[in-house]
Amino acid sequence: MAASQALSVLQATDEFEEILGKLHARNLPEFFELIEERIERERGANGCGAKPRGAEANLGEDESTADITLHSIASEVRNHPCLPPDAVLKSERIRHPTVGEFAALDPVTVVSVDKFLYEDDEAIDEMCDEGMLSRNYCLECGSHRSAPLNFISHSASSQQLKFIFQKALPDLNGKTVVDIGSRLGPVLYGAYFYSGASRIVGIEINPELCAIQEDMVKKFSLRDRIQVINADVCTQATLLQEADVVVMHNVFEFFAPSETQISIWKFLRETLKKKGCHLITLPSLAKSMETLKLSMDLTSWVKQCPLEHITRWIREDEAREEVQQICRYEIL
Ligand SMILES: C[S@@+](CC[C@H](N)C(=O)[O-])C[C@H]1O[C@@H](n2cnc3c(N)ncnc32)[C@H](O)[C@@H]1O
Structure with a gap:
């Protein structure tokens, strides 16, 4: 293919997406395996160690300046004087859905934990230690039988x-x-x-x-x-x-x-x-x-x-x- 006709990375990615869209879901694992083999061969042939887009998608690693700034904003929102500890304003009037997967859950067993503000388990443990949150609810009042609460976040993490x-x-x-x-x-x-x-x-x-x-x-x-x-x-x-x-x-x-x-x-x-x-x-x-x-x-x-x-x-x-x-x- 002449250089002027060559696809850009974005066009190639779009075409790849289109192929994926045409494949039956059950054939995806086999297709991915073949692609992986192909990539490995390409790397070997070019002596190039570059990984494909997403290969380093270990989203928790390598904190960048952007990650740190986002954490600072989360901390600032957490401490905002208008926001209560459960991060839900009274004026929000969150309603328990009457249809769909959440409808089946008893509303008293569903607790809001904002994933943007309280990202990790440590932050949630801290809230539990401070008595602001519980991980479990009592199945029979007064007994030691308990079950985990269902956490729901109204923010993206x-x-x-x-x-x-x-x-x-x-x-x-x-x-x-x-x-x-x-x-x-x-x-x-x-x-x-x-x-x-x-x-x-x-x-x-x-x-x-x-x-x-x-x-x-x-x-x-x-x-x-x-x-x-x-x-x-x-x-x-x-x-x-x-x-x-x-x-x-x-x-x-x-x-x-x-x-x-x-x-x-x-x-x-x-x-x-x-x-x-x-x-x-x-x-x-x-x-x-x-x-x-x-x-x-x-x-x-x-x-x-x-x-x-x-x-x-x-x-x-x-x-x-x-x-x-x-x-x-x-x-x-
Ligand atoms: C689950 S939160 C989404 C939060 C945010 N987009 C995120 O991902 O972190 C849904 C928000 O939609 C707002 N909302 C609901 N109905 C709306 C409407 N008709 N117009 C504008 N906002 C609406 C609610 O007040 C609520 O704050």
Whole structure:
């Protein structure tokens, strides 16, 4: 192939993704093995030790300046005077879902532990020692029988942010990222420090949460690229149509009744039409629709871009499980 026709790394990655999308899931392991062998041969032939993208995706290692700054922001949010120890504001009125996987759990056994603010087990142990949190609930009051509580995080963790912006998405230089439901702002800070996106916008319906994000933007001088809009997402059609990346992390499940969720998804389907725009969702679109019993033809809207070829390189089980929940789509 002539040099002018050669694919860029991004084009090659896209073509590779397309091939993965066409393969049946049961054939993926065999395909990956063949690819691995091929890469090894290539390395041997070129005498080159370079590892493929994602090979070093041990997300917990090699703390960079970006990681350290993100930890500083988390610590600053944790100590924010308006935020209670469980990191849930009274005005949030989080509702236990009545449909989907969480509906089956007794609400008293579900506790919010913010993964952006309390990243590791040590931080959670500290909270337990200080009596701010318990890991177990009593099965029979007064007895010694107990069972582990179900922890749920309403924020993305640093590992998930690093994965989204450094591994899952292409180069975002000059692009616009929109986080629907930005809450305490982790996605905005992640996009700022782990990507080159030039415009990063959080849409958040709760004004108190917006005030906390604004404080961080000011304190860490992030205003050159981050903007926080206090609004219902359904009033932000123009912004959504300009976005190159739209992040939706569990936005509605704990925050709106089913009928509202259905009308928001219909609005998003009508509004998000920019070809090539990336959607990062957690959980998958199919799961959100299934939970709401909403029948929407996803195949005419988006194509899913598999991420297994990246996640499978992540060595630590816990980090891998966390990022495996992340889905990436491209609008058709
Ligand atoms: C699970 S949090 C997501 C947090 C953040 N994106 C992250 O990943 O760390 C969902 C947020 O969506 C907000 N939200 C819910 N419905 C909304 C709506 N219609 N418009 C804007 N924000 C909304 C909630 O107030 C909540 O803060």
